[in-house]
Amino acid sequence: MSLVEVKDLFYEYRERDENGEVDIVTTALEGVSVNVEKGDFIAIIGSNGSGKSTFAKHLNAILKPTGGTVIVRSLDTSLEENTLEIRKTAGMVFQNPDNQIIGSIIEEDVAFGLENLGVPTDEMKKRVKESLKTVGMWEYASGSPNRLSGGQKQRVAIAGIVAMKPEVMILDESTAMLDPRGRKEVLDAVEELNKEEGMTVILITHYMDEAARAHKIFVLHEGQVKMSGTPEEVFKRHKELKEYKLKVPVAAELAVRLREKGIPVREGITNDDELVQEISRIRSEHGTGI
Amino acid sequence: MGLEFRNVNHTYNPGTTVERHALKDISFTLEDGEYLGLIGHTGSGKSTLIQHMNGLLKADSGDILYDGQSIYDKSYSMNQHHFKVGMVFQYPEHQLFETTVLKDVCFGPGNMGLSEDEAVSRAKEALKLVELPEIYWDKSPFILSGGQKRRAAIAGVIAMDPKILIMDEPAAGLDPEGRDSILESISMIRKERGITVVLVSHNMDDVAKYATRVLVLNKGSIYMDGTPKEVFSRTKELYDVGLSAPGITVITERLKSLGIGEEDCMISMDDAADMIAKSLRKG
Structure with missing residues (x-):
């Protein structure tokens, strides 16, 4: 059994008029099926209004399906x-770092969720320390969160989730408001959690280079999964992605341009490393013969 | 002429334990017609700087001159200045409030004391410029999609006919297509109206693509000031202050270190593809 099993999920937003009658029905998700295995790193991409956030909110039971099922670690979210x-089981990191921090001292903020779960004090201290170390924020533990940068705040929010030892972490556009260093800090921390701790990650993003770091990408469009596969498989279909208002990472786009110019760059380039390697290979193999 | 900063300083909460010197001796001139990309890490002073540009915050010391006249002069109308320097805040769609899109866009020009006819005609022109289809003009702004709401909010500022348009992360939270299309619209409006644009952004690719000049802030001071090529060629220094270079610059720098392509600092995809292809053909 998969850790997360989403089967034929439908969700309708219903707006009611002043008499309480259903006025407008908007279908946000239309038959979405996604399985996530333990230890996976999944990215979900899609245009504004494609249903990404609605989907994410189903994974920790903020929303309940109007059709189909969502099962998280054998638990039905509709119950x-x-x-x-x-x-x-499923911890969520949101977009705005300022809305997620409540403690006036960083370690207290991280401990907040544990207190709610009734974790004993000794165990709590241990977990707070471990999780702040994991995201590289332990040295700030006794300081105030007010003076942190956006990236640091998001890492504290992630530590708060990690301390509760969830099996899956969902990031809903958690880097959208960060500067370049902040984005990198958060992504590196997430990648390390996945690699080193085996944390299952579901990353929702508008940044294609972030999605390229996942094991598998799902493309949502108008409430349906239109594509799924490895970053290589998904970014190969760049024309189709454009129809869904998306793009490919810069390295992948440059690879396409070079192929159009008759340079034999292989298909399926997804990141800088692969492109630089491929161009070096071409130069050493072809010399001046292109 | 333009907008000139002379040794501008600003400190938040002076004399308290949370005192913060947010702008340190800032001097530069924003020239007419420029497209300025303003970049810097979180807390570097970008928001404080743009709020000085339109007079929402007042300098503690130093002076700001618009077309040669101090905006702090008694004879200078600060009220008019707010209209000359239009500001689009982050997530401006949160400030939409009227019952129809058109009424919302009329709000600004209405405040300027224009007649209703004049306000409506300005609003319609602004809505055309931001390319919001006419079928939405009489609809509630709240039924629009995220990207359309953003356009309506920007139209509200354009309708006041600013000479300088400041935008704080206008593309934040939009999908790649929405991002490109809103930035293309802004570029087009700048050309059509001959206005100055200030773009505050964390996205180096966007700044490289659209700006004619880039100003880098670090801890409240000007760290770099130059053309996109000049600024983005100093990749290492940008990393030092929490920023990065455009994706295309990073790739071409790596190739250059391997002897592929000679030119310094590529910031356009087309140029980079040409250069790499040429270099490979030459062997």
């Missing part, structure tokens, strides 16, 4: 009695 257990 009220499962909600607490599901939220312990």
Whole structure:
């Protein structure tokens, strides 16, 4: 059984008029099926209004399906009695770092979730220290969160999630408001959690270079999964992505331009390393013969 | 002429334990017609700087001159200055409030004391410029998509006919197509109206593509000031202050260190592809 099993998920937003009658029905998700295995690093990309955030909100039972099922670690999200257990299993990091920090001291902020779960003090201290170390923020533990940069705040928010030892972490455009260094810090921390701790990661993003770091990408469009596969498989289909208002990473786009100019760059380039390697290979193989 | 900063300083909460010197001795002139990309890490002073440009914040010391006259002069109308220097804040769509898109866009010009007819005609022109289709003009702004709401909010500022348009992360949270299309619209408006644009952004690719000049702030001081090529060629120094170079610059620098392509600092995809192809053909 997969860690997360989303089967034929439908979700309708219903707006009611002043008499409480259903006025407008908007279908945000239309038959989405996604399986996530333990230890996976999944990226979900899609245009504004494609249903990405609605999908994410189903994974920790903030929203409940109007059709189909969402099962997280064998727990059905539509059952009220499962909600607490599901939220312990699936931790969510949101977009705005300032809305997620509540403690006046960083270590207190990280401990907040643990206190709510009733974790004993000794265990709590241990977990706070471990999780702040994991995101590289331990040296700030006794300081105030107010003076941190956006990237540092997001890493503290991630530490708060990590401390609760969830099995899956969902990041809903968590780097959208950060400067370049902040984005890199957060992505590196997430990648390390996935590699070193085996944390399952679901990353929702508008940045194609971030999605390229995942093992598998799902493309949502108008509430449906239109593509899924490795970054290589997805970014190969660059024309189709454009129809879904998306792009490919810069390295992949440059590879396409070079192929158009008759340079034999292979298909399926997704990042800088691969492109630089490929161009070096071409030069050493072809010399002046292109 | 343009907008000139002379040794501008600004300190938040002076004399308290949370005192912060946010702008340190800032001097530069924003020339008419420029497209200025303003970059810097979180907390570097970008927001404080742009709020000085339109007079929302006042300098503690130093002076700011618009077309040669101090904006702090008694004879200078600060009220008019707010209209001359239009500001589009982050996530401006959160400030939409009227019952229809057109009424919302009329709000600014209405405040300028224009007649209703004049306000409506300016609003319509602005909505055309931001390319928001006419079918939405009489609809509630709240039924628009994220990208369309953003366009409506920008139209509200354009309708006041600013000489300088400041935008704080106008493309934040938009998908790649929405991002490109809103930035293309802004570029087009700049050309059509001959206005000055200031773009605050964390996206180096966008700044490289659109700006004619780039100003880099670090901890409240000007760290670099130059053309996109001049600024982005100093990649290492940019990393030092929490920034980065455009994706295309990073790739071409790596290739150059391997002996592929000679030119310094590529910031355009087309130029980079040409250069690499040429270099490979030459062997």
